[in-house]
Amino acid sequence: MPDQDNKCTCNEQPLVPTIVEVIDIIDRTPDVKSFFVKNTDGNGVPFQVAPGQCGMVSHLPIGEAMISCTWQEEQEYLEFAIKRVGLLTDELHQIEVGQKIGVRGPYGNGFPVDACKGKDMVFIAGGIGLAPLRSFIKYCFKYREDYGKITIIYGSRSKADLCFKEELFDLWPKEPNTEVFVTIDNAEAEWDGNVGFVPTYLEELSPSSNGAIAVVCGPPIMIKFVLKSLEKMGYNDDQVITTLEMRMKCGIGKCGRCNIGSEFICLDGPVYYLKQLRDLPPEW
Amino acid sequence: MKEITNKIQTIASNLFADNKIDVFLAWEKGDLDFKTKSFVARNAEDVKNIVFDEYSINNIANSLLKFRDSHERIGIAVKGCDSRGIVRLLEDLQIKRDRLYIVGIPCPGMKDPLTAARNRGGFSKQKEADGLAKKCLDCIQPNPVIYDELVGPEQSPRQQGDRFAKVKEIESMSADERYKFWEDTFSTCIRCYACRQVCVACDCRTCIFDEMKPQWVGRENSASDNMMYHLVKHAHMAGRCIECGECERVCPVNIPLMLLNRKLIKDVGTLFGGPDAGMQYVEGSKPPLSVYRENDPDSFL
Amino acid sequence: MKVLSKAKLESALNKLSDKNEVFVPMQKGERSGYFTWKSFDNGQDELMLDALNVYQSPKNVVLPQTEKMYSIKSQGVEVNIDKTYEDAHPTIIFGARGCDVKGIIAMDDVFLTRGYEDSFYKARRSGNVIIANACYEPGANCFCNAMEVNSLDPVGSDVILRDAGDGYVWEVRTEKGEAVTALIADLLEEKEAKLPEVKPFTQKVDYSGVAEKLKDMFAHPIWDKLSQPCVNCGMCTYVCPSCYCFDIQVKMWGDEGYRFRAWDSCMFEEYSREAGGGNPRGASKERFRQRFLHKLEFFKERYGTPLCTGCGRCIIVCPTDINIVRIIDAVKEAEINA
Numbered sequence: 001m002p003d004q005d006n007k008c009t010c011n012e013q014p015l016v017p018t019i020v021e022v023i024d025i026i027d028r029t030p031d032v033k034s035f036f037v038k039n040t041d042g043n044g045v046p047f048q049v050a051p052g053q054c055g056m057v058s059h060l061p062i063g064e065a066m067i068s069c070t071w072q073e074e075q076e077y078l079e080f081a082i083k084r085v086g087l088l089t090d091e092l093h094q095i096e097v098g099q100k101i102g103v104r105g106p107y108g109n110g111f112p113v114d115a116c117k118g119k120d121m122v123f124i125a126g127g128i129g130l131a132p133l134r135s136f137i138k139y140c141f142k143y144r145e146d147y148g149k150i151t152i153i154y155g156s157r158s159k160a161d162l163c164f165k166e167e168l169f170d171l172w173p174k175e176p177n178t179e180v181f182v183t184i185d186n187a188e189a190e191w192d193g194n195v196g197f198v199p200t201y202l203e204e205l206s207p208s209s210n211g212a213i214a215v216v217c218g219p220p221i222m223i224k225f226v227l228k229s230l231e232k233m234g235y236n237d238d239q240v241i242t243t244l245e246m247r248m249k250c251g252i253g254k255c256g257r258c259n260i261g262s263e264f265i266c267l268d269g270p271v272y273y274l275k276q277l278r279d280l281p282p283e284w
Numbered sequence: 285m286k287e288i289t290n291k292i293q294t295i296a297s298n299l300f301a302d303n304k305i306d307v308f309l310a311w312e313k314g315d316l317d318f319k320t321k322s323f324v325a326r327n328a329e330d331v332k333n334i335v336f337d338e339y340s341i342n343n344i345a346n347s348l349l350k351f352r353d354s355h356e357r358i359g360i361a362v363k364g365c366d367s368r369g370i371v372r373l374l375e376d377l378q379i380k381r382d383r384l385y386i387v388g389i390p391c392p393g394m395k396d397p398l399t400a401a402r403n404r405g406g407f408s409k410q411k412e413a414d415g416l417a418k419k420c421l422d423c424i425q426p427n428p429v430i431y432d433e434l435v436g437p438e439q440s441p442r443q444q445g446d447r448f449a450k451v452k453e454i455e456s457m458s459a460d461e462r463y464k465f466w467e468d469t470f471s472t473c474i475r476c477y478a479c480r481q482v483c484v485a486c487d488c489r490t491c492i493f494d495e496m497k498p499q500w501v502g503r504e505n506s507a508s509d510n511m512m513y514h515l516v517k518h519a520h521m522a523g524r525c526i527e528c529g530e531c532e533r534v535c536p537v538n539i540p541l542m543l544l545n546r547k548l549i550k551d552v553g554t555l556f557g558g559p560d561a562g563m564q565y566v567e568g569s570k571p572p573l574s575v576y577r578e579n580d581p582d583s584f585l
Numbered sequence: 586m587k588v589l590s591k592a593k594l595e596s597a598l599n600k601l602s603d604k605n606e607v608f609v610p611m612q613k614g615e616r617s618g619y620f621t622w623k624s625f626d627n628g629q630d631e632l633m634l635d636a637l638n639v640y641q642s643p644k645n646v647v648l649p650q651t652e653k654m655y656s657i658k659s660q661g662v663e664v665n666i667d668k669t670y671e672d673a674h675p676t677i678i679f680g681a682r683g684c685d686v687k688g689i690i691a692m693d694d695v696f697l698t699r700g701y702e703d704s705f706y707k708a709r710r711s712g713n714v715i716i717a718n719a720c721y722e723p724g725a726n727c728f729c730n731a732m733e734v735n736s737l738d739p740v741g742s743d744v745i746l747r748d749a750g751d752g753y754v755w756e757v758r759t760e761k762g763e764a765v766t767a768l769i770a771d772l773l774e775e776k777e778a779k780l781p782e783v784k785p786f787t788q789k790v791d792y793s794g795v796a797e798k799l800k801d802m803f804a805h806p807i808w809d810k811l812s813q814p815c816v817n818c819g820m821c822t823y824v825c826p827s828c829y830c831f832d833i834q835v836k837m838w839g840d841e842g843y844r845f846r847a848w849d850s851c852m853f854e855e856y857s858r859e860a861g862g863g864n865p866r867g868a869s870k871e872r873f874r875q876r877f878l879h880k881l882e883f884f885k886e887r888y889g890t891p892l893c894t895g896c897g898r899c900i901i902v903c904p905t906d907i908n909i910v911r912i913i914d915a916v917k918e919a920e921i922n923a
Binding site for chain 3: 314315319320321322323324342346347350397398401402404405406407408409472474475476477478480481482490491494496499502503504505506530533534536537538539
């Protein structure tokens with residue numbers, strides 16, 4: 001993590017990526033793929049990532065995009081879950097295992113994993129928003145005794161669009177003192193789970209705000225409604241954490257475009273307590 | 285000019301009073317006598333800020349683009365060149381005629397506020413000539429071509445001699461000379477895109493130069509990218525440029541953009557005939573390159 | 586005092602140009618900005634050291650309009666970065682006014698602090714020396730004094746020139762300045778010179794309290810009216826000595842190419858447009874507000890000094906009379922409804 005005002009503690013050339021190899025690609029949904037990267041010599045990963053941090057992933061001939069690192073498995077790999085939305089991600093979805101790509105990072109402030117110790121964790125995500133939260137969820141499971149009850153509420157457009165199905169239906173519900181609730185927007189055949197939007201489902205489930213921290217990520221409109229619901233349910237501003245997104249180019253707080261107020265989302269964020277967000281202009 | 289200001293203010297007030305419009309677009313003064321900006325009057329109170337004087341050079345038709353998605357009824361005051369801009373937007377289906385009440389002002393020629401600002405700013409050692417703006421000296425249509433009401437006496441075109449004299453000069457160069465001329469010219473471009481923003485005919489919601497999938501022209505300030513930007517932009521203007529001259533006026537490095545525009549106007553005129561772009565509004569009319577006819581000339585393809 | 590007589594100015598510039606790329610304010614044909622002394626054409630160009638300023642700022646020297654970053658070679662699954670293009674060749678900005686010097690110092694804050702040092706900017710800046718031109722007669726649009734700039738002694742200058750009539754008083758301020766002075770030591774004379782009278786600012790601007798007030802004015806209706814004439818042409822950002830926002834793009838010819846960065850502007854529609862199509866600053870008013878809040882509030886909040894340096898260029902070049910001074914005035918007068 002960079003020092004605030006001191007010399008760069010990482011790469012001497014922060015805008016130049018490290019070349020890594022894609023060692024595996026897994027299809028998560030029709031438009032989301034997980035890319036697993038490792039150093040080209042097979043030894044280790046290019047940098048250590050804390051939960052919630054991101055990396056600038058580039059397919060060098062095309063461009064770069066800031067993608068949250070959904071998990072770092074020790075020195076084995078970094079996993080980036082990438083949704084196909086634009087120029088770069090389109091191209092990335094067409095590469096194959098063995099392709100060399102660029103990454104640089106880690107960027108961002110990450111989730112406050114230490115401050116949340118001892119709390120009940122309520123993770124609320126929509127669509128690809130589960131990817132950044134997954135890094136925190138898996139961290140909690142890795143250090144299970146440090147955290148209280150874990151509730152995961154996740155929704156997506158359709159059954160096919162649910163990311164990380166194995167974790168959602170198989171692995172996570174088996175963890176101690178953990179409940180997983182999944183919903184999809186519209187009813188469909190072969191789905192007998194909940195149907196409805198995440199904010200509505202959240203209010204129905206109403207996880208207690210007592211000693212709890214809610215961590216929210218998803219499309220901006222979902223975040224807005226979830227924050228309203230959480231307020232209704234009695235969550236204080238310092239009990240709610242979210243992770244924001246803006247268009248980013250440099251990733252290191254220099255190019256100017258990802259700012260909300262005087263904060264750069266790539267550098268000072270993207271993780272914010274709701275309390276901090278109240279001080280920022282409502283540009284998210 | 286004071287008379288014209290009064291007339292416009294009266295018309296605007298009446299339109300508001302009769303509830304015929306929701307906004308009136310015109311000009312207002314800045315804090316110095318040579319400063320003018322576009323202005324949106326939203327009620328009868330605001331009308332008193334409207335001023336038309338010798339510095340009202342901005343093309344008000346450009347402001348219409350901010351209203352294309354909403355439903356306000358719009359009163360608008362326009363000079364000759366601005367009115368051709370309205371025709372441009374009507375032909376491009378960017379705004380509906382029945383939303384507009386057009387007050388036409390035959391234009392006596394404007395002075396350039398940017399020239400006055402530069403003279404007063406102290407950045408240059410030479411004082412620029414303070415007369416009519418360069419673009420106004422080349423004006424071929426000072427009288428509005430579309431209007432609901434006219435204020436002021438008819439004006440005569442100011443363009444003297446051969447409208448395409450400078451174009452012919454460049455045409456008479458050899459291909460190599462011409463290439464060098466344009467290469468040198470475009471090398472000074474800083475890609476500020478001001479020419480695109482002030483252009484009325486540039487009404488695409490997402491400009492081709494902002495597209496990333498694919499990226500047609502890179503952002504690099506190199507000879508090739510600069511040339512591509514200008515050639516593509518002006519090719520898009522072929523048959524659509526209304527010759528208001530704003531692009532050349534605002535360019536910070538004085539690129540002779542109207543030279544390029546006039547070349548295209550000349551070529552389109554020769555190839556397709558017909559009146560110049562925006563000269564008359566006929567419902568359903570379209571610029572020559574927006575319509576396909578089987579017998580269209582295609583020697584340039 | 587050390588004085589460089591104006592008769593020896595050309596020789597001095599020639600000598601400095603031996604080992605350095607020297608940028609001087611110049612009217613070069615139709616363009617007005619900082620160009621290299623080597624490119625000065627006696628017939629066509631005019632040196633503007635005695636004019637108030639030139640239209641394009643010297644920020645191009647440390648943050649070029651277009652700057653190559655690193656090479657890319659891609660073949661099948663392999664991709665290589667063979668070289669990076671940091672460029673530390675020695676440059677001198679000769680004759681920058683206080684407002685322009687402040688612009689570069691502000692950019693130092695951006696590119697060299699907060700945990701990351703931009704290697705490209707760092708390289709250019711390390712080789713760069715600023716010889717400032719003290720300003721004794723403010724222009725009609727100048728207000729650098731209100732924006733924390735000392736036009737008589739600009740912070741960050743390596744050498745300061747003072748125009749004393751037939752010579753420039755040459756004041757060294759830093760080690761870098763010493764090194765450059767040594768190159769022309771034999772052209773400097775030790776003598777007394779009469780400094781010009783300090784003329785007052787004709788444009789009165791009161792910036793005090795504006796940054797604090799703006800903190801609560803994000804949703805204020807004032808932005809609707811102020812942004813109305815703006816056509817988002819971007820000229821203000823390009824002539825501004827302290828606007829630094831950049832875009833990073835790629836240029837490829839088949840398998841080879843490079844990544845580069847180029848000036849960008851918050852005025853352009855696609856500046857904040859996200860891949861999925863969302864755009865937090867899609868409307869003209871939102872981009873307009875972003876620019877002025879950045880200049881007058883956000884930068885001060887983050888780095889302790891306003892980003893506007895009071896040079897007045899944007900006021901001259903704006904085609905629709907958007908004037909940052911009038912905006913400061915409007916903010917001061919605005920009522921905030923709690």
